[in-house]
Amino acid sequence: MSDGTLGTKSGSASWLLADSPNNAFQARCQRLYIGWLSFKSNPIAMLGLAIVLFLCLVALFAPIVAGGDGTTQNLANRLAPPSAEHWFGTDELGRDIFARIVWGSRVTLYIIFLVSIIVMPIGLLIGTTAGLLGGAVDSTLMRITDIFLAFPRLILALAFVAVLGPGLENAVLAIALTTWSPYARLARAETLTLRNSEYIMAAQILGASRIRILIAHIMPMCLSSTVVRLTLDMAGIILTAAGLGFLGLGAQPPLAEWGAMIASGRDFLLDQWWVPTIPGIAILVVSLGFNLLGDGLRDVLDPRSSGAK
Amino acid sequence: MTMNKMKMTGFETSSPGEAPLISVRDLHVRFATPKGQVHAVRGVGFDLGKERLGIVGESGSGKSQTGRALLRLTAGNGSIEASRMMFDGKDLMQASAKTMRSIRGSRISMIMQDPKYSLNPVLTVGKQIAESCRRHENVSRAEAKRRALAMLETVRIREPEKVYSLYPHQVSGGMGQRIMIAMMLITNPQVMIADEPTSALDVTVQMQVLSLLDDMVRERGMGLVLISHDLNLVSSFCDRVLVMYGGRIMESLDAKNLDQAQHPYTRGLLNCLPRLDGNHDDLPVLRRDPAWLTEGDDVPEGGAA
């Protein structure tokens, strides 16, 4: 904490750094604030956070930022190079690439959000349950996990989409179904080391049920590594989604999706380079942003680096 | 001021007249942490002869950091400062990294608390001892193995041939610590720094391990620094004891005179030990006096502490 001595701060900062919090809410806030202070001191992580926040803002204000819906065709002005009017040029149907990138950010966020809320609970629940209960439950759950782990991700996602039919929601579902297995492994491994710890034993002696131990004691400990892993995986998820889009199995036209934009623009790579390159850069920057954010979060959240002094 | 009269400086060894093996004056160890500077060792000075010197203190007293500083093994964010840190005529403060490497292990050895983390898990213990021998002396493989076996016997391992081919996870804690000692002794060091070498062991095993170190001091004229939190153990084993608190030496005295310690900190530590005397009364609680951290400072450090 390079920003001066703690005692001299006033107002919210002193509330957040007080030695003896007065209630549970203040204690939780303090914990977050101290994590934030250590996160803030890492410029690379802050860059990642800035990129991710920027993506969210762009998606939120897409109608204002884009100045159009990104699907308006203008065949007279197709494949125009970047100019003051069309910052990133236009595509083969004369649509403004900038507007499509902006609208595409919504699709990307939508994918990320849906995948996260499916993958995290499934992975956590299966992993911690297997780890805590052990025995036959563990073997069964882990063999199922192994089956999912055994297939290459994109191939399995392709198979799912082929069965479910192309479309954005199905692509998300396919990605989620192929992504959860490493999370279950991770959560199980952590549970195995946690379940013999003395605080879990103490909870058992107090009479805590297995469900209580699972939810109140083990899951919070596994949560941070899962979040970190998910942020680091985001790049991969975005790329898989783009890959599915590229193969025409993800978002369907005319919806602007970055992967699909690269796919349709790849014929023009040599003469009108901007058509496929700009969405490629967008994917690169966003993936990078999540990766940097994940790295920073790992430093703050990793149970091995926090907790014991 | 009777206290000052009684208090020894820590500068005389148990064998006066002989040149000390290690001589330290005004040693400071500081660590830069995100929360500011931590001054772990504050002006420690002592001489070590061919004797058993105990450094006792509670956690955070700087005793381990003092031991590490002698080998310049302080962690990356720490800095060492001393007006004098001599080993066998060499100035350890000025020594190059290469010189330090040649001193570490072969002339000054160190034993840590837990042998599990100090031994390489994928090599047999015998190989590790032989390796350590070959690294410091130019001997053939066969000779190194012969010496390693002899050393295992010295540390009273019953079937050295069998133990030679065991992996670290196959040996018990006590045997692991004996193996560590064998590995450290095979290079015939002049000084051994033992940082809580026995606190992870059972009492009887603890005594057996200490007796090995005892032999080395008596028979080979080695200097031993035993760092421990256990006053009883140190007073019964060592020749001389330095009591540390807050990075300073509170008191230095002959181990056999520990009962007559003058410093209130030492007295407090002794009093709060439970004894085998059937007394169930409340133990006296140690009261700490902030003045202990500044006493003897002729010139105040300008609040830099």
Place this chain on the structure above:
Amino acid sequence: MIEIEDFSITFGSGKNQIRAVRNFNLSVAEGESYGLVGESGSGKSTVLRAMVGINSHWDGTIRVAGEALTHKRSVESRKHMQMVFQDPYGSLHPRRTLDDTLSEPLVIHGLDNREERILKILKEVGLGPEFRFRYPHQLSGGQRQRVAIARALILEPRVILLDEPTSALDVSVQAEILNLLSALRKAHGLTYIMVSHDLAVVGHLCSRIAVMNRGEIVEEITEDQMRTGEVTHAYTKQLWTASQGYDRAALETFQEFA
């Protein structure tokens, strides 16, 4: 208060079967403080873990206040016997405030007046109300151990099992915790069973002590015997000698007890 008869613990099966504890009999009166001493692997902690029901691989009978304990414990029966662990850094959940840790047993057992009980117990173990919303990493080792004691006490049990409660602490802190433990025993009429490798610590807190070696009690000694060292079994004698400090001459007589 506590009677243990024909008690044994076996791990594994077939060839790999290990009898960790055998022929174990014990009787502790209400309000007594009983010590179990032994070296690592003697089975002393294993006994405690079986008593509180973490380990269910035991045979024999354990009776607490006349009631025989079953292998599977009801939530209600947990109330009477609690345990304090050795490592104050490992026995508190790092992501929960003291308030969370102390209110959990109250929630499990459906007790009300939670705030009042928590403040009362914190006061009893010598921690002020300002500690209530701190996380374990904001506490020293001794303070953590006080919290662990508070957690064990908050259900108002009659028996507390102490598994090396001070061996991870500095001697000055150890003295404070030992004083706290004896004060609490007097105030609540608690029955203690304390496990330790340190004869002096056990001798300070307990009036009777069982010495364990390789899963068996080799001898039960009184505090008088402890004081004078007049013990009969050779293993006890050796343990006693070793805890008197380093003694080169006595060391030569040491033997292995298998």
